[in-house]
Amino acid sequence: MTNEITTRRIVIDPVTRIEGHSKITITLDEAGEVANARFHVTQFRGFERMVHGRPVHEMPSLMARICGICPVSHLIAASKAVDAIMAVTPPPAALRLRRLMNLAQIVQSHALSFFHLSSPDLLFGFDADPAKRHLYGLLAEHPQFARDGIALRRFGQHVIELLGGKRIHPAWIVPGGVASPLTAEVRDEIAGGLPEAIESVVRALDWYKASLAGWAEEEAVWGTTPTAFLGLVTPDGEVEHYDGVLRAIGPDGTVIHDEIAPDDVERCVGEAVEPWSYLKSSYLTALGHPEGIYRVGPLARLNIADRMGTPRADEELAELRERLGRYPSSSFHYHYTRLVETLSCLERMAHLLQHPEVTDVRVRATAGINRAEGVGVAEAPRGTLMHHYVVDDGGLVQHANLIIATGQNNLAMNAGVKQVAQRYVRADRLTEGMLNRVEAVIRCYDPCLSCSTHAVGEMPFHVQLRGPAGEVLDELVR
Amino acid sequence: MAGLPKLAVWKFSSCDGCQLSLLHCEDELLPLLGRIEIAYFPEATRTELDGPYDVSLVEGSVTTPEEAERIEAVRDRSEVLVAIGACATTGGIQALRNSADVDELARVVYAHPEYLDTLETSSPISAHVEVDHEIQGCPISRGQLLDTLLAILTGRRPNLPQSSVCMECKMLGTPCLMVTSGIGCLGPVTQAGCGALCPSYDRGCFGCYGPKELPNTAALAGRWSELGIPADAVARAFRTFTGNAPAFREESDRHG
Ligand code: SF4
Ligand code: SF4
Numbered sequence: 001m002t003n004e005i006t007t008r009r010i011v012i013d014p015v016t017r018i019e020g021h022s023k024i025t026i027t028l029d030e031a032g033e034v035a036n037a038r039f040h041v042t043q044f045r046g047f048e049r050m051v052h053g054r055p056v057h058e059m060p061s062l063m064a065r066i067c068g069i070c071p072v073s074h075l076i077a078a079s080k081a082v083d084a085i086m087a088v089t090p091p092p093a094a095l096r097l098r099r100l101m102n103l104a105q106i107v108q109s110h111a112l113s114f115f116h117l118s119s120p121d122l123l124f125g126f127d128a129d130p131a132k133r134h135l136y137g138l139l140a141e142h143p144q145f146a147r148d149g150i151a152l153r154r155f156g157q158h159v160i161e162l163l164g165g166k167r168i169h170p171a172w173i174v175p176g177g178v179a180s181p182l183t184a185e186v187r188d189e190i191a192g193g194l195p196e197a198i199e200s201v202v203r204a205l206d207w208y209k210a211s212l213a214g215w216a217e218e219e220a221v222w223g224t225t226p227t228a229f230l231g232l233v234t235p236d237g238e239v240e241h242y243d244g245v246l247r248a249i250g251p252d253g254t255v256i257h258d259e260i261a262p263d264d265v266e267r268c269v270g271e272a273v274e275p276w277s278y279l280k281s282s283y284l285t286a287l288g289h290p291e292g293i294y295r296v297g298p299l300a301r302l303n304i305a306d307r308m309g310t311p312r313a314d315e316e317l318a319e320l321r322e323r324l325g326r327y328p329s330s331s332f333h334y335h336y337t338r339l340v341e342t343l344s345c346l347e348r349m350a351h352l353l354q355h356p357e358v359t360d361v362r363v364r365a366t367a368g369i370n371r372a373e374g375v376g377v378a379e380a381p382r383g384t385l386m387h388h389y390v391v392d393d394g395g396l397v398q399h400a401n402l403i404i405a406t407g408q409n410n411l412a413m414n415a416g417v418k419q420v421a422q423r424y425v426r427a428d429r430l431t432e433g434m435l436n437r438v439e440a441v442i443r444c445y446d447p448c449l450s451c452s453t454h455a456v457g458e459m460p461f462h463v464q465l466r467g468p469a470g471e472v473l474d475e476l477v478r
Numbered sequence: 479m480a481g482l483p484k485l486a487v488w489k490f491s492s493c494d495g496c497q498l499s500l501l502h503c504e505d506e507l508l509p510l511l512g513r514i515e516i517a518y519f520p521e522a523t524r525t526e527l528d529g530p531y532d533v534s535l536v537e538g539s540v541t542t543p544e545e546a547e548r549i550e551a552v553r554d555r556s557e558v559l560v561a562i563g564a565c566a567t568t569g570g571i572q573a574l575r576n577s578a579d580v581d582e583l584a585r586v587v588y589a590h591p592e593y594l595d596t597l598e599t600s601s602p603i604s605a606h607v608e609v610d611h612e613i614q615g616c617p618i619s620r621g622q623l624l625d626t627l628l629a630i631l632t633g634r635r636p637n638l639p640q641s642s643v644c645m646e647c648k649m650l651g652t653p654c655l656m657v658t659s660g661i662g663c664l665g666p667v668t669q670a671g672c673g674a675l676c677p678s679y680d681r682g683c684f685g686c687y688g689p690k691e692l693p694n695t696a697a698l699a700g701r702w703s704e705l706g707i708p709a710d711a712v713a714r715a716f717r718t719f720t721g722n723a724p725a726f727r728e729e730s731d732r733h734g
Pocket of ligand 1: 065068168492493494537565615618
């Protein structure tokens, strides 16, 4: 650990919440330059141990409670792991319905991230008055834009609720399939909402592209550390969120891993534990720690894939690559890739709903415990998610291991925070603009936070600038 | 209340699902916005608590020494304090660890447990400070949240249900799972609010809304045994999302 007596620290506490609580510490060296910046996670709930001794069939419902923002991702990864333990393949209709709910969740989560959390900074500027830099400020000044965001998120949530009965922690994705089939009425209701949802993303994309030139500085300093990228792709190289194979590429597109079965993810990914955070930091074992730094999530998914696999999103992807190059590296481009991916998810939902099989009433396979071990992998809104369980003969969980998106982005997030801090933090003073940018670089990754905060108010901040003996030199609270 | 009443939202150890339920009240919330000023404090430190607040919604349970201190500060600054969700009202799913050895738990999850600063147990807000209203559920229902807010604003009593999930099944016309299929269900002892969601998918209720008032858990556990459900399964069933609620914990302890 850094010697805290001889260095000076700036503590931003709290910065935001990632699956709970977190804060940032910026360490200055004797010359007053930024030596390091760290993003800490300080909440501890201990799911991996808490589930020991519980029946494996309960895992989807229990694990969903890890996160109220992406519970569907945990339901899916957990259910897939239990499918493997039962040695069953869910019926085809069930697979389509699980995909449908997963896509709906990605749409609502991306809408929340882009419109509710990040767009106020993008529209009003990073130095704008925090009193209006939130969703309700948008409603006043950019009503169409804000309404698009609210409507898009509500659409995703509504689909989840139509399918699962509630928006948060629906108990509908179950081992072996889903709990109930899709009726023709619900199918038509979802399909009926898609064109409008697609138009709102297209409007946002058009605005984003027209504004892109104005963010050259952000693009240049926000997390441009070269990293590898990891995610799922279909065997023929399309973006994939539910099944497929793992692919990892280097910053320039060099293939590090390809066609890795999802069960093998733990072979490719190592987890380091840093003394300063409860969040584990993942790295690619092929490259070691910390050289194996990599990113997951929309930017990674688009970079590793050859194409989106849906017509309108593929046009957008071609344009994105024309503007940014084949392998954009700046984490600022999480925003752009998130929008293109949202469009693609909506197109895929339409496609899924057109399949005659989607309303088939056979949606669940049942079985007992047929294997002692199972791994479930899926793409969550923020990146690749893995659940791995080992059970005893009676099906009680003996061991559980999770790899979550935010842990995989952890090293890159730290590098991004450091880069922004080095650019904006000056030893003798703290500015609001600096805080906003540090906060915003973290938002690019959309770490699993309870984003509701930013929708209505600004993020509370407490920054301290400390001298060599630990005395407070400057303090900023908002 | 001078000016608009001020509402604050606080987060302790939780998944954020309950706070999000507030955000999900979008349509209903917009009219409320003219009547209430919302100040969110996801993880405020002592220096920035400000206040006072007319209403504080508290999500999450207390699991660290820092949280134990912070909840006192929140109470001091709040006229009305409402605990929202299974975490805040019972200790939540993370209270599962209350029966485990915390040191061992930390070692399994975290390679450097010496840096963990955590309490032995996950406890509800009411174990630390006085709570004015509790909204149960994992997550809470939007309807109950809005009703409680409106009740506080207009000075009436919130209309929180006294009945069980069973009653909701009856109202929906869902046939009883225990009677028709012999499936173990916690509906008879679980507070209404979810609309009997799980039974409508042929799943027994697993009690995520927590115990109803005066639940007859012993009678239900007896019925489960008659259905052939082993004691350890009965014990586990009562020890899930709201297993630290006294009525459920005591019943659970009786079975293993
Ligand atoms: S009660 Fe359930 S939904 Fe609410 S915060 Fe706790 S785990 Fe999340
Ligand atoms: S577990 Fe019980 S209370 Fe919770 S949603 Fe299901 S039926 Fe409702």
